[in-house]
Amino acid sequence: MAQPFSTENLSIYYGEFEAVKKINLAFPAQTVTALIGPSGCGKSTFLRSLNRMNDEIAGSSTKGHIWMDGQDLNDPDTDVIKLRQQIGMVWQRPNPFYKSIYNNIAFGPRYRGIKNKKKLDEIVESSLRKAALWDEVKDRLHDSALALSGGQQQRLCIARALSVNPQILLLDEPASALDPVSTGKIEELISELKEELRIVIVTHNMQQAARISDYTAYFYVGNLVEHGETKNIFTNPENQLTQEYIMGRFG
Numbered sequence: 001m002a003q004p005f006s007t008e009n010l011s012i013y014y015g016e017f018e019a020v021k022k023i024n025l026a027f028p029a030q031t032v033t034a035l036i037g038p039s040g041c042g043k044s045t046f047l048r049s050l051n052r053m054n055d056e057i058a059g060s061s062t063k064g065h066i067w068m069d070g071q072d073l074n075d076p077d078t079d080v081i082k083l084r085q086q087i088g089m090v091w092q093r094p095n096p097f098y099k100s101i102y103n104n105i106a107f108g109p110r111y112r113g114i115k116n117k118k119k120l121d122e123i124v125e126s127s128l129r130k131a132a133l134w135d136e137v138k139d140r141l142h143d144s145a146l147a148l149s150g151g152q153q154q155r156l157c158i159a160r161a162l163s164v165n166p167q168i169l170l171l172d173e174p175a176s177a178l179d180p181v182s183t184g185k186i187e188e189l190i191s192e193l194k195e196e197l198r199i200v201i202v203t204h205n206m207q208q209a210a211r212i213s214d215y216t217a218y219f220y221v222g223n224l225v226e227h228g229e230t231k232n233i234f235t236n237p238e239n240q241l242t243q244e245y246i247m248g249r250f251g
Helices: 043-049 080-086 101-111 117-130 150-162 180-193 206-212 230-235 240-246
Strands: 005-014 017-026 032-036 060-068 087-090 168-172 198-202 215-220 223-229
Touching (some): 005 043, 017 043, 017 223, 032 043, 043 168, 043 198, 080 087, 087 150, 101 150, 150 168, 180 198, 206 230, 215 240, 223 230, 223 240
Parallel strands (some): 032 198, 032 215, 087 168, 168 198
Antiparallel strands (some): 005 017, 005 060, 215 223
């Protein structure tokens, strides 16, 4: 029986090269799962596959299954636009639209057909509050999003993802380009959001993974080496490769 959100024998190819190899991984509700491993190990490729973003890369192909509430997201008939509303994504570097703060958030709901201004106002405020940004921007909603600081822009991108009520949030090193204060705010936000969402995060920061995740999955050369509760992975890993990576001996 498939989990509500899980992968089954998921492999991802770039041409003939198998970048991710038969991954079986489940993501429980109201948890943060951290994907760790050295650069080039396949963790970001795996993350992008969860909402079919790899479809946009020429020459990529996928085998296996991604299960969500009994549906295989790799089915050719999957509505990918709808899927990406259900499974939101935030990238390593903030990428706000060249629009106002308000219109960044309202873009997704408008695309889904919401035109009523009062309803849009409510969604914008709610999304910014969830992203812990409302108090900082409520008096400048019609200013350019590009005028925000890097940390604020990244929280805006999280708010934009939240505006369409996703069930899952994918984060690809969301704090790697930010200063320590902004990083702390993003981590605090992630801990709050997991009460409503499944969150999957790629991070190179071992301390960050230990602080914010409930589960950790260690990837190495396209393989899932070890997966379990974060406290166990970091204090008593079962695999020697995991232990060496966490202790900083390579990667």
